[in-house]
Structure formats: structure tokens, C-alpha cells
Amino acid sequence: MKKFKFRLESLLKIKKQERDMKKEKLVAQMNKLKSIETMIVNLIKEIDYYSTFYDEDNGLELKLWNYNFYKDYIANLSIRLRRLEKRKAEQMDVVKKLQVEYLRLKKMVDALEKMKSTKLQQHVIEMQKEEYSLMDDLALTNHFRQVDNNGRKG
Secondary structure, three states: OHHHHHHHHHHHHHHHHHHHHHHHHHHHHHHHHHHHHHHHHHHHHHHHHHHHHHHHHHHOOOOHHHHHHHHHHHHHHHHHHHHHHHHHHHHHHHHHHHHHHHHHHHHHHHHHHHHHHHHHHHHHHHHHHHHHHHHHHHHHHHHHHHHHHHHHHO
């Protein structure tokens, strides 16, 4: 019983450490995802700002270099946006995989803790049985001593 308990404790400790490390990785990757999402929101705001600025100035006389500059700048912003959206999708995949791994480890730790609790209850029951058996043996020994002593006296 002690060997199993020791192995269960060791395994539980290791799995808890794995779960905690996986949780830290998951939090870091989720923070990275939030950072990418923030960059996307800021980039969209910048694109909207320069697009409206360009549209508002469309009626005015723009010199050719200004027109090309804004056109190229908005195109570059759009390219950056597509790249960020691709990075976001990749990061979401990483987060999903880590979530699955974390949940698997969490379920395993929960199951091991439940097993530990069950084994502890079984151990307590077995110890009580052993104590009752020992008490019965002592009572029988005491009874036979008394019978033996009474038999010798009489």
C-alpha cells in the first residue's frame, strides 16, 4: 500500500508541475494574442484615419507626390494588417492547442487527486479492520487467559 501511495504522490506532484507550467505558457501565449489583437485594432484605426483624410482631400488639389505617398502608405498599412491577421490566426491555433493540453493535464490531476482520496479512504478502512482484528485477538487472548486461570484454580 505504501509503495502505491508513494508512486501516486510522486506522479501527482509531477503532473501538477506540468499543469502549472502549461498554464504559464498558455497565459503567455494568450497575452501575445491580445497584443496582436491590439496592434490590429490600432492599425485599422490608422487605416481609417488616413483613408478618410485621403478621401476628404480628394476634392482639393493634391500634388502627385502626395497622392502617391498616401496611396502607397495605405497599401502598406493594408499589407501589414493582412500579416497581423495571419499572425493572429496562427497565434489562435497555438492558444487552442495549449488550452487542449492544459485541460488534459487538469483532468489528469483531478483524476489522480480523486484516486488519492479514494486510496486514502481505503487505507483508513484497512487500518480500522486491522485494529479491530488486533483488538479481537487481544480480547480472545485475554478471555482464554482468564478461562485458563479459572481452570487451574478450580
